[in-house]
Amino acid sequence: MTTTILVAGATGDLGQRIVRELLQHDVRLRVLTRPGSATAAALFGDDERIDIVTASYADHKALTAAVSGVDVVVSAVSGIRPVIVDAQRALLKATVAAGVPRFIPSDYSADYRQIAPDSNRNFELRREFAAEVDAAPVHATSILNGMFTDLLTDEAPMILFGRRRVLFWSSADQVLDFTTKDDAARVTALAALDNDAPRVIEVAGAQVSARDVALTMTELTGTPFKLQWAGTTGTLSAMSKIGRKLSKNPNETFPAWQGMQYFVSMFSGQAQLRHVDNDRYGPHVWTTVRDVLHAHLAGQKAS
Ligand SMILES: NC(=O)c1ccc[n+]([C@@H]2O[C@H](COP(=O)([O-])OP(=O)(O)OC[C@H]3O[C@@H](n4cnc5c(N)ncnc54)[C@H](OP(=O)(O)O)[C@@H]3O)[C@@H](O)[C@H]2O)c1
Numbered sequence: 001m002t003t004t005i006l007v008a009g010a011t012g013d014l015g016q017r018i019v020r021e022l023l024q025h026d027v028r029l030r031v032l033t034r035p036g037s038a039t040a041a042a043l044f045g046d047d048e049r050i051d052i053v054t055a056s057y058a059d060h061k062a063l064t065a066a067v068s069g070v071d072v073v074v075s076a077v078s079g080i081r082p083v084i085v086d087a088q089r090a091l092l093k094a095t096v097a098a099g100v101p102r103f104i105p106s107d108y109s110a111d112y113r114q115i116a117p118d119s120n121r122n123f124e125l126r127r128e129f130a131a132e133v134d135a136a137p138v139h140a141t142s143i144l145n146g147m148f149t150d151l152l153t154d155e156a157p158m159i160l161f162g163r164r165r166v167l168f169w170s171s172a173d174q175v176l177d178f179t180t181k182d183d184a185a186r187v188t189a190l191a192a193l194d195n196d197a198p199r200v201i202e203v204a205g206a207q208v209s210a211r212d213v214a215l216t217m218t219e220l221t222g223t224p225f226k227l228q229w230a231g232t233t234g235t236l237s238a239m240s241k242i243g244r245k246l247s248k249n250p251n252e253t254f255p256a257w258q259g260m261q262y263f264v265s266m267f268s269g270q271a272q273l274r275h276v277d278n279d280r281y282g283p284h285v286w287t288t289v290r291d292v293l294h295a296h297l298a299g300q301k302a303s
Contacts, residue, residue: 005192006030006053006070006100008091009077011039014108017185018076018192023049025193032066032091057087063094072102072192079253084125089132096136104192105133107142108184110177110262110271111202119237120261121244122253123271134199141197144273145184146177146204147262149289153296156259158210159217165228166217168210169236169267172227176266177204177273180287190281202273205286216290220297233268236260 005022009015010031022029029050033040034057044050055062067073073095077083088105095103105126112123113130133140152159158167168174179187183205191197208216210227217225230236243257252258265271278286 002026002028003072003193004028004030004070005072005074006032006067008032008073008075009106011037011043012076012078014078014181014185014188015076016043017181018074018188019044019050021185021189022192023047025189027193030066030070057090060090060094060097063090064097067091067094067100068098070098070100072104073100074104074188074192075106076108076188077106080122080251081125084122085129088129092133092136092138096138101139102192102195102197103133103136103138103140104188105129105140105142108145108148108188110146110265111144111273112265112271115265115270116268119268119270120258120265122258122261123265139195139197140199141191141194142200143184143188143191144200144202145179145187146271146273147179147266148184149178149180149205149287149292152178152213152289152292155254156262158263159213159225159293160228164217164221164223164225166210166214166225167228167230169230169263170233171209171267172211172214172229173209174267174269175207175209175272177207177276178289179203179205180292183284183286186284187281194281200275201280202276203278203280204273204276206289207273207276208289213289213293216293220290220294233264236267237264240264 010019031040031044031052035054040052053066055066107126112126115123187203191201214225214227240257240260
């Protein structure tokens with residue numbers, strides 16, 4: 001039977017990838033977008049398997065009508081409190097009011113459940129919302145995938161490509177979880193179609209330490225990449241607090257100080273995935289850290 005799935009935040013980076021993955025299956029899609037945005041129409045307007053529904057997260061009646069009749073609501077919205085807690089709370093409320101049986105919140109992160117209080121703003125917003133999800137009469141599934149591997153060549157400054165260094169905090173041997181955006185999107189799509197999905201699905205395309213990353217870079221480039229101790233997770237946490245205090249825009253989703261908090265959670269081991277189940281949806285060739293770095297270096301050579 002065709003499954004009908006609503007994707008909120010489908011116009012975003014991950015959301016588009018989730019839609020692409022879902023379309024490989026027998027599905028009918030509903031894309032929820034906010035009033036005033038033309039992006040959904042431009043992206044999905046030509047696809048007859050996709051319906052675009054527009055509703056404000058502040059309009060409970062419109063939101064309930066938008067989700068009404070679907071089998072699963074998948075959220076891929078992004079932001080801080082007004083989005084991760086407030087907008088998703090409204091979406092969850094509409095999901096329950098409409099009698100939709102399943103809900104996937106916008107988690108797609110490392111394991112935020114055990115982190116220390118006041119150590120990672122974005123994770124704590126997820127944890128706060130997860131408590132509301134747990135209390136709601138809905139079958140919920142969170143996807144925990146560690147850091148997006150794609151960020152290693154972009155926003156996450158752990159590899160200093162020019163200086164041939166790999167930074168670490170506290171321990172070069174701490175295991176770090178990475179999954180590419182595409183692999184996370186694939187798992188999300190399969191979880192949306194899986195009526196037996198558990199409350200949390202943990203996946204990791206790669207589980208590597210900073211030492212492994214340095215070795216990989218050395219092998220791929222043929223020149224030594226050295227490990228560089230950048231301090232303890234305690235000093236990094238203190239730096240992130242200073243960065244947060246000095247920050248001019250408290251509403252940014254991923255400011256530099258939040259990136260520091262992400263590394264604190266990862267390098268302290270607090271956000272490490274403990275129940276990775278990569279085989280839940282059968283054999284799959286996961287894109288590794290080596291694959292991503294290899295592609296990045298090949299791209300640099302070609303340009
Ligand atoms: N693990 C990692 O390393 C990692 C890295 C990056 C992101 N993530 C997570 O992945 C998820 C998706 O992130 P992304 O980068 O794909 O996001 P994105 O590209 O910024 O897009 C998210 C979508 O959210 C919707 N949105 C934005 N502001 C909103 C608001 N105020 N209220 C309701 N909806 C709003 C928008 O859709 P409409 O305009 O159509 O409504 C937007 O297209 C988030 O949970 C994010 O934190 C994880």
